[in-house]
Every structure is written in structure tokens, then in C-alpha cells.
Amino acid sequence: MWAQTHLEVFKMPDYIKKCPECGSINLFWNKAKGEIICKDCGLVIEDKMVDFGQDWRDFEDGDKSSSRAGAPSTYTQYDQGLGTEVGQKADLFNLGDKDRNKFFRLRKWQYRISTAIERNLKLALAELKRVSSYLKLPASVEEEAARIYTLAVQRGLVRGRSMESVVSGALYAACRRHEIPRTLDELSEASGIDKKEIGRTYRFVTRELGITILPSNPADYIARFASSLALSAETQSKAVEILERAQKSELTSGRGPTGIAAAALYVAALMHGEKKTQREVADVAGVTEVTIRNRYKELLDKLKLEKEIKKVKKKK
DNA sequence: AAGACGAAAGTGGTTGA
DNA sequence: TCAACAACTTTCGTCTT
Numbered sequence: 494m495w496a497q498t499h500l501e502v503f504k505m506p507d508y509i510k511k512c513p514e515c516g517s518i519n520l521f522w523n524k525a526k527g528e529i530i531c532k533d534c535g536l537v538i539e540d541k542m543v544d545f546g547q548d549w550r551d552f553e554d555g556d557k558s559s560s561r562a563g564a565p566s567t568y569t570q571y572d573q574g575l576g577t578e579v580g581q582k583a584d585l586f587n588l589g590d591k592d593r594n595k596f597f598r599l600r601k602w603q604y605r606i607s608t609a610i611e612r613n614l615k616l617a618l619a620e621l622k623r624v625s626s627y628l629k630l631p632a633s634v635e636e637e638a639a640r641i642y643t644l645a646v647q648r649g650l651v652r653g654r655s656m657e658s659v660v661s662g663a664l665y666a667a668c669r670r671h672e673i674p675r676t677l678d679e680l681s682e683a684s685g686i687d688k689k690e691i692g693r694t695y696r697f698v699t700r701e702l703g704i705t706i707l708p709s710n711p712a713d714y715i716a717r718f719a720s721s722l723a724l725s726a727e728t729q730s731k732a733v734e735i736l737e738r739a740q741k742s743e744l745t746s747g748r749g750p751t752g753i754a755a756a757a758l759y760v761a762a763l764m765h766g767e768k769k770t771q772r773e774v775a776d777v778a779g780v781t782e783v784t785i786r787n788r789y790k791e792l793l794d795k796l797k798l799e800k801e802i803k804k805v806k807k808k809k
Numbered sequence: 810a811a812g813a814c815g816a817a818a819g820t821g822g823t824t825g826a
Numbered sequence: 827t828c829a830a831c832a833a834c835t836t837t838c839g840t841c842t843t
Contacts, residue, residue, distance in 0.1 A: 689821080689822095692822090747832075747833075748833070748834095749833070749834070752833090752834080770811085770812060770813085771812075771813070771814095772812080780834080780835090781834075781835055781836075782812095782813085782814095783814090783815085783834080783835070783836080784833085784834060784835075786813080786814065786815080787815095787833095787834090790814095
């Protein structure tokens, strides 16, 4: 019962669309095992998807405790709370000398196997937390990023790249997937990694992991830009409306989403008499005035907004 | 004097041969 | 792998408020 309710928390991650090995989209999700398997080539694409909590079992003597407990596993902990320790300290008192030696041997052993990947993860996730809290990202995004990073490590994608850049790339991807995009500039500022580098690893990682990224929607930027410009809610919704119209006129395809969002905001501000300079808007949006001007001009041309703006001017 | 506008040249990334 | 290309930037001169 417990396991059932918990299984539902873990859905098939929808960004895994195809097998990274053979490209097949013929995937099978084995719920019970928590694996996603490519039916064509048999590759196990994802495991460790299901949280059974800390599933302690005593290997030393079978019936001691069968407690199944623990918080949902989380990727923001480097071993996902699933680390297996050989034996428990209390057991020591029940062991004879022979067994005690065995106990220590096993411990040492398991310590050695795990170190490489886990040590990397531990460091990386600390960095990830730092950056994400700097950007005030919600926990869900952080979780997603940690998950992406974990996958990347398991796939050996970090090799040859700095750990930090992969972390940033994972965060960037996670933001995009949660439709609360941050610009590369913001990530760059928060992490201290070069913007290009983040972009590169981001593309690389998403491609290698077969993560599908929806093209970011300019509207997702509006709220954030508007609030840092201290614009009213009406202006904000006007900007969104303008954006929708722009999208219908196919003004948005191929253009940088931030530029479009910035221009829409600029126009909306004009129409509500909350005039901001192009420079102000450009700064928060991370684009130049020129770009805003270009988008702005296109908006006026195609959407016939001139009248609406003139109305405002006349009122004054 | 500050902001808006536009032209021209440069940059980094994508695409298609 | 290279060249063409579109989007965006930088820079700068001119016009408007």
C-alpha cells in the first residue's frame, strides 16, 4: 500500500523520448523495477527511478528488522538517500572476532567501490545548491537539475568538462523544462562560468541524454522582467496579450525570446503611460536597445499598434 | 542633455553542401 | 569542414523631446 502511493510520485520522465543508444522511441517502462528499457536494443536508460525508501535488510541475521522507512529519495542528496552501509554499529556487539573482521573488510570494500562517482556528485550537488539558491530557483527545478546532472555523471559526460559548467548546463535545462527560464547571462553570473561554456555543455548534455527542450516561450520572461521594472499588473498582462498577437503573426519564430519579451513589455509600458526607457528594459532583459528597437518596430508594423499608442499620447 | 532612431560593421552560432 | 546566413551586438552619428 505504501509502495503504491509512493510509486505515483514518480512518473515516467517525459523528457526521455528516445533511446540514446539506438534512437528508438520504442521504450518500455518497467514500473516494478523502476527502469526504462529500450525494447529495440535493450539498453537500460533509467534506473533508480523508484523510491523504496531506505530499504534496510540485515544480511547478518535475517529476521532482525524489516523496517521499511525513509523519506522519498531525492537527487539533491548525492547518494539519493539510498546508500548502503554494510551492517550497523549495533551489530558489532553481537559478533564474534571472526565475524568482526569480516564486518570491517566488507565496510572497507564497499567504501572503495563507491567513491569515484559519489565524490563527484557530492561536490557537484553542493555547487548546484549554491547556484540555485543564488538564483532563487524553486526546489523542483533544483531537483530536476540534480537529476540531469546525475544522469550526466553516470553516462560519463562530465569527463573533459568542468564540473561547474555541467552543473550550470543542467540547471539551465531544468529551468527551461519548468518554463521558468533564466537567461544564460544570469546563469553565468551566478555560477561564474562563461556564458558560451554553459551554452555548449547545455546543448551537449541535452543532446546526449535525449532530453527534449521546448523552445522557450517569451511569455515566460514577462513576469520576471516586469517585476524588476516595477511595472503594473495591467501592463504585464497587456504585454502578454501583445505577445500572443505577435505569435499569431509569426513574428516570434527565429527571434531571441528575450528580445521579443522586452519589446512587448516596452510597448505595453508605453501604452499604459508607464514609460520606461529602452535602456532600462534592455538591461533587465539582457539585450541591447537596438534589438528592442527592431522588435518594437516590427510589432508596430505588423500589429497596427500605432493607434493605441497615439491614443495614450493624446490623453496627455 | 538624454533618449530614440537607424546605419554599418563585427561576432557567434546554425545550416547545408 | 567550410561557407553562407540570420540574429544579435557594438559603435556611432543624427534627430527629437
